[in-house]
Amino acid sequence: MRMAKTAIPKIKDVARVAGVSAATVSRVLNHPETVAEPTRQAVLEATRRTGYRINLAARNLRRRRTGSIVVLVPNLGNPFFSAILAGIEMTFARHGLNVVVFDTQQPDVPPELVLEYLHNSRSDGIISLDGGIPETLLKNSGARSSLPPIIFACEWDANGDYPSVRADNFEGARMAVRHLAALGHRKIGHLQGPPGNVLTEARRAGMTAAICELGLELRREWFLGGSFALESGARAAIEWIDLKERPSALFCASDQIAFGLISELHRNGVYVPRDLSVIGFDDIDIASRFIPPLTTIRQPRTQLGAAAAELLLDHIEGRRDTGEPVREILPVELVVRGSTAQWPQ
Amino acid sequence: MRMAKTAIPKIKDVARVAGVSAATVSRVLNHPETVAEPTRQAVLEATRRTGYRINLAARNLRRRRTGSIVVLVPNLGNPFFSAILAGIEMTFARHGLNVVVFDTQQPDVPPELVLEYLHNSRSDGIISLDGGIPETLLKNSGARSSLPPIIFACEWDANGDYPSVRADNFEGARMAVRHLAALGHRKIGHLQGPPGNVLTEARRAGMTAAICELGLELRREWFLGGSFALESGARAAIEWIDLKERPSALFCASDQIAFGLISELHRNGVYVPRDLSVIGFDDIDIASRFIPPLTTIRQPRTQLGAAAAELLLDHIEGRRDTGEPVREILPVELVVRGSTAQWPQ
DNA sequence: ATTGCATCTGAAATCGATTACAGTTAGCCT
């Protein structure tokens, strides 16, 4: 069977088949209520028959939009971010917007490429899961302020100039410490994230606040770590072992840190929670299946992504011009599992 | 300080500033060698001065392309996929193409939305990490074959109609079994992936092939599992415990399965590798930090993503019209860690 | 019957870049 080399049907083809003008077809597809019922049916039928699919480039050109949202992720390999991404993605898909993912910490990405993605020629809006970008961003936007709306999710910019959606990191850290204290721990240390990171600051602040409230000891040398990654926790394990006076519990700024820590301790004959209680932050999937199952602070990941997406949509549609940037803070939850235990036993 | 409400500069503005026509600006930006040196410099200077950024919608409309690549991922939350994504993404970013990620197994995604993303109105090409889509895909493309080029990565379509880039799953499974046999195991079981999945089939085939080659026993009831997820492994743990005659080693079709398995066994007082050797597949980041560190088969993830991206670029650019679909198979690697041990001890 | 109004539809401009084609200029050759 031979087939005519079917060209891709355009709006005019649909119009011809339906016996109307291209304008009417466009109306049926975009503002159906403005078209009379019989006409509308004819157009819909023609759309079906021709197998018409809209050309997004043409629509976007005319509408002066790009039809896509850029999401800046500090590390795609981190499962914590992928879950948030899922929430973001679902929300925008429903609105017919593409989600373009960009990993800001990929090894050989030139910084000008990141800037390229920030520009409004690339997207109708930006969600950044990376709080570190604003320096480059502001430097650039000073020159020409043609940036699309930006929302920070999870992390945020230190100056607070942009709207953000985040978990209650301060309170989460506080809950973690209070949990440990409730188990009897008096010497509590902290495995921090990367220096300068807003999450690192917020969690450390919550942690120290709780320590003070409880009247516990707080030592400089009990603050270890320096990144959210597995290996940071592993390195800290050795440091903890070498400590003259060791804390009996460690609050880790991420689940990954906790895994690295527990794993390296285990290798050195130190067992959690027998010799040390450990609590994480994030509650990534594997936390419940680690050995021991990890006690942690759960962030509402999907919800976080969805909230950021909704907020960005509001900004894009101009529904949120009110001066002060919105700052949405979602509650976190303590999930008690097996990595924390009574002390002394 | 007041600022003129600067409109976004267009190619005509650049042309005016440079004292040339829009066509020349376009040429400088796209085929610089066709423009005389002084003109080119003037245009580049004007581009800088005006802060011109190209309007991608306009370019794509004229070029009849979309400028984006859709990547279909079965589950973004799985860290294995995100690593591949990183490889894909980097490659396309270098070619000025957007990567649009779409999670095919998101709970409430209507199937027609997936089809929407398959269409060439949405992208210049597709990379699918999900082997399950071709049924819907073919049904649809029968009606109108206006699909952009598709490459499968990691998974592939069962009919082999499409080009693909994948790891050597058969050989990986074989290596896993041989490793276990070399440690003295004679009764080896398998925790499979979801039924019907191409990876499930390939890995099972490799596994059974190795078992036969080695002249080992193969029992129906030693094949457990049914998904690549953590919980599938956890369920299988209970089934293994309930077995009258238990295999002394299990080859898991994914690292996640292995984690779920080991975790649930541990909870029931069964220790790996003391009571059972376990080997996984994938080598996701956390594998090296699990307790015990997981012996597994490593897939070259980033490389896999990059290879798929390159192959797709070849197809898009029409460099690969040769009849038979390309099938690139990348080697895997056995990574021996602590979850497998000599048997009997 | 005429006017007025509401409802619907079509013609044409428009979005911003690319590129085929044609025109200009300078340089070279005979």
Add this chain to the structure above:
DNA sequence: AGGCTAACTGTAATCGATTTCAGATGCAAT
């Protein structure tokens, strides 16, 4: 000098949809 070529550059058509504006139609009210 005239003609020819090569090297650039400009004009204008084009990509495919949206939307403004105005025209057409039908109905109700006077």
